[in-house]
Amino acid sequence: MTPHVTLKLRGFGDLNDASQTWLADQVQRNVRSLPPRVDLLCQGGGTGPLHVLIEGWAIRYKTLEDGRRQILSVLIPGDMFDINGHLAKSMDHSIATLTPARVALLADDFLDTARKLHPDLEKLLWCDMHVSSAIQRERSTSLGQRTARERMAHILCELFMRQRSVRLAEGGSCAFHLTQTELAEALGMTPVYVNRTLQDLRRDGLIQLEQKCLTILDLTRLEATALFDGDYLKICDADGGAGAHKENAHAF
Amino acid sequence: MTPHVTLKLRGFGDLNDASQTWLADQVQRNVRSLPPRVDLLCQGGGTGPLHVLIEGWAIRYKTLEDGRRQILSVLIPGDMFDINGHLAKSMDHSIATLTPARVALLADDFLDTARKLHPDLEKLLWCDMHVSSAIQRERSTSLGQRTARERMAHILCELFMRQRSVRLAEGGSCAFHLTQTELAEALGMTPVYVNRTLQDLRRDGLIQLEQKCLTILDLTRLEATALFDGDYLKICDADGGAGAHKENAHAF
């Protein structure tokens, strides 16, 4: 069974068989099983090696001195984190599991080896990082510009799409492991209002959400109410070839 | 005169003389002068080479279909952008000048050459990228958790600190090229409320802001009202040495 990381990376471009088997091997070399709701890495603490989430959900979050907490991103199987850990002297944010999870800890020389022996893989890793940044930017845009309802619709679209791209969605349904309180922390709103916003979306026949399972009843309309444009999830194009820049829209 | 990029990168770690002169040379090889308020790169359009902002201010922003605009980050002299442009097939956001600006376009093989001939420089480039991500995360945290007053205080602290670290602040003063409308777009609030928030901060004797010049009258108190912790601007430590991970705060 091919791991979710592979599926994810292959979404960005081709990966030859040798690279694929090497990656699959690396990813099962050193796996830790974790209970739900524990910190893997702590804001202010030391950094770690490159991690790959194999199974379960996790979050990246920041806390303010007074305890307010912002969930920066939701990590699902196939997601990598702390890719540049070796560069930082300490974490500016934390990583915690939401559910029971399995995490692969990659060897310290993983990136170096990939660079030398599997350049196609290395390229896809950078693509992944690039897309992660794009997701982060979209999140900022949500927080700054979208209304509560739009933000909610948007995060639902995003998490559905991301799961679908690693074969974790069945038809219009996928797992959904955020409590309403966690959703509130991700969307910069209050748990009570999250509840009301979800009810709005349900009443409008856009979604169904119960027992950790999200069903999208009308994707087109949900995307419309979210002002969702999924392009940011697939702006990468490792096959496009180096230097082959598209015509540049320079104003000057 | 050493360019701001060099100052910035040297903030992350040492850079030997050969790398410094090579960098300084690369950065003045192909410089474009731009008028204020023009797009350099357009959302949806093609990507470009690695850019370095030499002089003037610019912004990274995203627009929603209906015209709402979120300023994602403010670029000041020494900042680089589009570092991974070659990986993406299109831009998920735009870059525009705010003031008249000068921008260096680096050669397509800049990164490759740096990797081969100036590994110390390459490392600092990744550090820079890493810090940019941290800034982006802090921005999300602001948008999601901080009140209008806190967000305002925070962005003022950040822009002051960043300018200071490239010698662009004199005492407690620095340039400030955002209009109140732009400030509003960066902070996810309304221009009117930006105005009122600024007046609050002024009335409280925290800042002075007039004629594109910001003066911080009481940094300690401003940081306190912002819940500002400047560590995120200097989490990088290229000298720390590869593999020398600090003791890890694993919960498991």
Next chain:
DNA sequence: CGCTCTGTTGACATACTTCAAAATACGTGG
């Protein structure tokens, strides 16, 4: 079967927005 966590509801409060207009600064051409 009782505890704790999560979801739901209602009434009320407020931080922030909206609209609209005046005052001030800013740039440009004459």
Next chain:
DNA sequence: CCACGTATTTTGAAGTATGTCAACAGAGCG
């Protein structure tokens, strides 16, 4: 250097999206 048009800042009054508080109802779990 002035005069005019445009962009920015400032002010006031009124509206609303979202937050707060508090209580209750289910669900999950040992």
